Amino acid sequence: MKTNILGLPVKETEEIANDLNVLLSSFQVYYQNLRGIHWNIRGKRFFDLHVKFEELYNDAQLKIDQIAERILTIGGKPLHTFQDYIENNKLKVGKNVSNDEDAVNLVVTSLSELLPLERNLLTKSGDISDEGTNSMMSDFIQEQEKTIWMMKAWLEEKI
């Protein structure tokens, strides 16, 4: 088995870099979904939600950078054009969402669509002992599951 300088198998690592690019593209759409609801949110809960969505998009932006730099670390090339992001995105695009419950539901939907991409990466990175990617995915999953719980509590819905 051919390995790279990190000691990771070349072929499987390339596959992980490709999957990370799909996650990166999907995260960019999640980020833009959040910008959209941060800007367009209306109603009596405006002040709370406007700030909450800003907190979430700032966090998403940090994760986007982490994903891109992980791709580089394992020898891949992070996608960076809008065109590539649209082609590789797996998330529903939210457009002109201004109702508060619809906005919170968009966050829940986006996060629940990111989770399977991350679990797939968790499995693949686990299989080749790529601990760097594995622990990153594990942190993302744990945080996103918690955010979904909080959003569901706000919606007064079951998980």
Ligand SMILES: [Fe+2]
């Ligand atoms: Fe703002």
